Amino acid sequence: MEKKQITPINYDNPVIDIKDLYKSFGDMHILRGVDLALFQGENLVVLGRSGTGKSVLIKIISGLLSKDSGKVIVLGEDMGNLSKRELTALRLRVGFSFQNSALYDSMTVRENLEFPLIRNKRYLSRAEIDYEVQEVLSAVGLMQAIDQMPSELSGGQRKRIGIARTLILKPEIMLYDEPTAGLDPITCTEINGLINEVQQQYKTSSIIITHDLTCAREVGDRIVMLLDGKFEQQGRFEDIFDKPKDPRVQAFYDYNFVD
Ligand SMILES: Nc1ncnc2c1ncn2[C@@H]1O[C@H](COP(=O)(O)OP(=O)(O)O)[C@@H](O)[C@H]1O
Numbered sequence: 723m724e725k726k727q728i729t730p731i732n733y734d735n736p737v738i739d740i741k742d743l744y745k746s747f748g749d750m751h752i753l754r755g756v757d758l759a760l761f762q763g764e765n766l767v768v769l770g771r772s773g774t775g776k777s778v779l780i781k782i783i784s785g786l787l788s789k790d791s792g793k794v795i796v797l798g799e800d801m802g803n804l805s806k807r808e809l810t811a812l813r814l815r816v817g818f819s820f821q822n823s824a825l826y827d828s829m830t831v832r833e834n835l836e837f838p839l840i841r842n843k844r845y846l847s848r849a850e851i852d853y854e855v856q857e858v859l860s861a862v863g864l865m866q867a868i869d870q871m872p873s874e875l876s877g878g879q880r881k882r883i884g885i886a887r888t889l890i891l892k893p894e895i896m897l898y899d900e901p902t903a904g905l906d907p908i909t910c911t912e913i914n915g916l917i918n919e920v921q922q923q924y925k926t927s928s929i930i931i932t933h934d935l936t937c938a939r940e941v942g943d944r945i946v947m948l949l950d951g952k953f954e955q956q957g958r959f960e961d962i963f964d965k966p967k968d969p970r971v972q973a974f975y976d977y978n979f980v981d
């Protein structure tokens with residue numbers, strides 16, 4: 723199944739623009755001259771083997787890690803020149819959906835969803851909070867779970883609530899780190915569908931990190947591959963994988979493709 727394009731993507735307007743980004747840990751040179759743009763309205767998939775620096779990249783984009791050199795512009799702001807206050811404000815506009823959705827086990831679904839609102843939007847009334855919680859739960863199709871505990875939910879449902887908890891702040895950019903990792907194939911397809919619905923309904927621009935090729939094909943408007951610290955390949959799924967010239971791309975495909 724290939725992705726149908728519905729929202730128009732604005733290729734004149736990058737919401738993330740990265741130039742010549744470098745990042746090392748000691749003598750491990752992880753990112754070595756990364757250039758990357760995310761355009762408004764697009765789902766961009768970042769593929770790459772485990773340990774290639776995909777999570778490091780989106781942590782730099784969201785200000786959780788600092789870069790060594792290069793330029794990282796997010797929503798028009800230069801990440802290298804922000805005060806702590808400006809960075810906090812920017813981070814509210816960039817939603818990060820972590821690999822382990824990390825819900826609070828002792829809180830109900832409702833309380834988990836209220837948490838980011840109460841922390842970041844203190845001016846909201848009780849009625850407004852209730853409205854936002856219900857809106858986001860209906861967007862992820864889990865209204866019925868509102869009073870359940872995370873332990874009562876399936877892995878896929880917890881993933882949905884994790885995504886809802888990020889979405890509730892209405893971010894302009896969504897960063898998904900391995901959204902389908904550890905899920906069975908049917909649940910993967912449901913989560914891929916949800917990522918596409920979020921794109922349409924919330925008008926987000928997203929980076930989806932994965933090594934799941936089915937996920938890449940189902941959600942990606944454009945796909946880039948991180949190989950040895952740089953993006954060497956980009957295009958639509960077929961552009962990259964139909965007749966790969968780079969043996970590293972063929973090897974990645976052979977190793978990861980299960981359909
Ligand atoms: N905070 C850190 N300190 C030291 N090394 C790190 C840190 N974060 C990531 N690394 C290393 O950087 C490399 C890339 O990590 P990561 O971005 O998590 O890979 P992946 O592509 O699987 O997401 C790994 O070798 C990892 O051990």
Ligand SMILES: [Mg+2]
Pocket residue numbers: 776777778899900
């Ligand atoms: Mg990772």
